[in-house]
Amino acid sequence: MARDVSRETSPAGPAGEVPPEAGSLFPGERLAQAIRYADLLATAGVERGLIGPREVPRLWGRHLVNCAVLGEVVPEGSRVADLGSGAGLPGLVLALARPDLEVTLVEPLLRRTTFLEEVVAELGLTRVEVVRGRAESLHGRRTFDVVTSRAVAPLPRLLEWSMPLVGPHGVMIAMKGSSASEEIREAGPVLARLHCGAPELVTIGAETPSARTQVVRVSWAVPGQVGWRLATRSRGGSDRGTRRGRRHRG
Structure with a gap:
């Protein structure tokens, strides 16, 4: 039986001091939820092998704040899928920073989805869904306004997923590091085969220097025309997943 993550954190704030910029990135009561999430990552997340112990001192700067600025390039009211969500980065952080979004966390490993479901339930995130499975299991069955990822795979493979x-x-908005430009060049054949538009390399977090990072943004070459055949034809074009995770609704 899964442990209750709410019992695995002391009130002392194991994730450390909250940076000043967090107040503007996580509005209202969401800051308290983000603090709680950070503490869960620092304790239960480490114990379960979801976060390395060395990451604890930089959870806020390298992970939460870094992921929260992704909201700068996500349109209001979007339905978002976060692939390979792991411990919830960036998807769960994005959901905390942007209450207007509907976020689906897609993750194949049971121990990770168990953690995510517990966190989502404890924080009362009614617009977050956890799906255990690989991205391919949803191909031809569900589509989203935005598909995100962070440190999941090189761009050519990531595009296919x-x-x-x-x-x-x-x-598609993928968080990428210094290799982004090279990955875009290598992805040329895949971009052409899938009929994607020209990738955009965008810097986000300009007003939060400690969190400044790059994202690769890719849309379809012809708006409204999906180039990948299974996205519209596979299995009747149904918009339902093969296995939907537990949907947390209020």
């Missing part, structure tokens, strides 16, 4: 889930007017 992500673009089938991008709706006709949607976009």
Whole structure:
């Protein structure tokens, strides 16, 4: 039986001091939820092998604040899928920073989805869904306005996993590091085969220097025309997942 993550954190704040910029990134009561989430990562997340012990001192700067600025490039009211969500980075952080979004966390490993479900339930995130499975299991069955990821795979492979889930007017937004430009060059054949538009390399977090990072944004070459055949035709084009995770609704 899964342990209750709420019992695994002391009130002392194991994730350390909250940086000043967190107040503007997590509005209202969401800051308290983000603090709680950080503490859960620092304790239960480490114990379960989801976060390395060396990451605890930099949870806020390298992970929470870094992921929260992704909200700068996500349109209001979007339905978002976060692939390979792991411990909830960036998807769960994005949900905390942007209460207007509907976020689906897609993760194949049971121990990770168990943690995610417990955190989502404890924090009362009614617009977050956890799905245990690989991205391919949703191909041809569900689409989203935005598909995100962070440190999941090189761009060519990531496109093949992500673009089938991008709706006709949607976009893939992948958080990338210094290799982003090289990955874009290598992804040329895949971009052409899937009929994607030209990738955009965008810097986010300009007003939060400690969290400044790059994202690669890719949409369809012809708005409204999905190039990957299974995204519209596979299995009747149903918009339902093969295995939907527990949906947490209020």
